Amino acid sequence: MTRWDAESAVVGLGAWGAAALWRLASRGVDVIGFERFTPAHALGSSHGGSRMIRLARPEHPGLVPLARRSRELWEELADTGREHGPGRESLFTACGGLVIGPENGRVAGGTLGAAHEHGIPVRTFTASALRFRYPRHTGIPSHHIGVWEPSAGLVRPEHALRAMLTLAEQAGARVRSESRITLLEPIPGGIRLHTAQGSTTARQVVLTAGAWLPALLPGLALQTFRMPLTWYRPLEADGDFDLEYFPLFQRELDDGLVLWGSGVTAGNDVCVSLYDGAGAGKQFDPEDTDRSVGAEDWSHLERLLPAKVPGLETQPARVAVSTRTRTPDGLYTLGRPGGDPHVIIAGGAGAQGLAQAPGIGEALADLVQGAPMSMPLDFLSPDRFN
Ligand SMILES: Cc1cc2nc3c(=O)[nH]c(=O)nc-3n(C[C@H](O)[C@H](O)[C@H](O)COP(=O)(O)OP(=O)(O)OC[C@H]3O[C@@H](n4cnc5c(N)ncnc54)[C@H](O)[C@@H]3O)c2cc1C
Structure with a gap:
């Protein structure tokens, strides 16, 4: 029987990957996260001091439940920040x-x-x-x-990302910084992830590599x-x-x-x-x-x-x-490409994706666990562009 280095791996620890790691670890899933730079760096999308979150999302009605759940989780994260981290207001301000x-x-x-x-x-x-x-x-x-919109607010991406990673690690997740995944090798029952330092096997891999996603999975419709x-x-x-x-x-x-x-x-x-x-x-x-x-x-x-x-x-x-990553229809891409049992992707976060990070993380955890999604997100399927 194959022994896995981790039950699941998350590649790319920007806001979406950090949220996936947090939600997976908080459910007790054995998870390891890889980030090619130091988390909260300024070369991707999840930096810049402030991001707006709001519930009234006009792009698609399906994004509103995701925004609502994300907002609940921002509150939860901010409360944790008050107790253990840089302070509630440093993470999230419900300022409208x-x-x-x-x-x-x-x-x-x-x-x-x-x-x-x-x-x-x-x-x-x-x-x-x-x-x-x-x-x-x-x-x-x-x-x-x-x-x-009074329910809108301001999230500080760098603080939020670090807080999610801290909570994930406290719940048992392993974080590998300065670890770029150079190759995803399909193996029976799972994936071998290669870095310059060595390789790691996992039953499932979640790819949240932002602008670098097409480098890991060529052919994705992302700009x-x-x-x-x-x-x-x-x-x-x-x-x-x-x-x-x-x-x-x-x-x-x-x-x-x-x-x-x-x-x-x-x-x-x-x-x-x-x-x-x-x-x-x-x-x-x-x-x-x-x-x-x-x-x-x-x-x-x-x-x-x-x-x-x-x-x-x-x-x-x-x-x-x-950096901003966009799909052809401007909505995210989230799911198992081609129904792959071992690979899940989440990308195309666009210009409003930070707000949704905790909800996306939770949806990714549902997919990893094969749990019923708490809200329908089929409209984000990566296969809709095929
Ligand atoms: C100017 C601007 C303003 C914005 N304003 C808002 C706003 O007001 N509200 C809002 O909600 N959203 C906003 N957004 C969007 C939001 O910032 C993004 O949607 C969100 O940060 C995307 O996060 P991500 O985790 O998908 O990507 P990223 O933060 O880019 O994370 C991807 C990570 O993957 C890592 N990685 C890549 N390849 C590998 C590899 N091979 N191995 C290991 N790690 C790898 C990268 O280093 C990176 O850390 C804005 C975006 C921009 C550009």
Whole structure:
């Protein structure tokens, strides 16, 4: 009889892999996690200080139950952080969030539709009410609305990721940092995972390698983009850009561009970035570890901000580059490709995937254990692109 080094292995410990490790270990599953760099590094997607989570997800009705479950788990993780980690607020702040845009647009209109469909409490603002309540957002046309979701919040990805890994290790998971999986070799009944240091056998493997997923499983329908993140200092220290007055937001403009960001939080400057990078978000090879930045990363914002968010310095105080992975339909890919009994994948996390990380981790644990899924996620099957 084969003896396995681990019952299951997780490859890639960004937010999704860390969540899978946490949920698997907390169920008592013998699991080992591999990360090619040091966890919470800045070469993947799960970094940058803050991420917005919200329940009213307009992209697909099936994402709302996942968002609800994830939010419960963020609360649970934050409570654990209060007791053992960097503190509750350092992980998750339930500060609410605002979306602004055309009433019939995908951002504000879509959010309002999802909120109504799923009974998520929201408050709506007319354009003039928005101008009064959130004066740092300027140039709001009269056909735009605001949708305030009190259940939205801010997650700090690096803290959250470390907290999930700590809990996983406390529950018995093994974490191998600086361990890149170079080859997945099918063997009878399982998989042999190769690193430069040696190999490990596992009955099942969960691949959560983000932008590097196609390198492990060629042929996956995933594209990777380089996305700049930009932080600005207010011109005046009058508190106008504090989170209370300039909350977490997404704002769709009439030309389809989407701004997103958040006000000053715990020592961070104001974050204002463009959702798709407006040309700066180019397709790239994640193996290229050059994350240097240049004026083209903020030139579009330099032109836009005086009209849309005045009161900030014209040059960003800080710029970072993050990666975004997208499927052809913009939804995640999660499941067993081709029904493989030993391989499970989760990727294509896109620009909203951090919020869903704990729920994704739980769904991955269900798949590993062959347990019935607590919510239908068939619409995310990797085979839908075949
Ligand atoms: C600019 C930007 C803004 C965003 N804003 C939001 C937001 O407000 N709200 C939100 O919910 N989401 C947001 N997102 C999306 C969110 O950040 C991502 O969906 C999420 O972080 C994806 O996590 P991941 O674990 O799939 O990928 P990653 O964090 O990239 O993790 C993959 C990991 O796999 C490792 N790996 C790869 N190959 C191997 C290998 N062969 N062996 C071992 N390890 C390997 C990598 O080193 C990496 O650590 C944003 C994304 C970007 C780019």
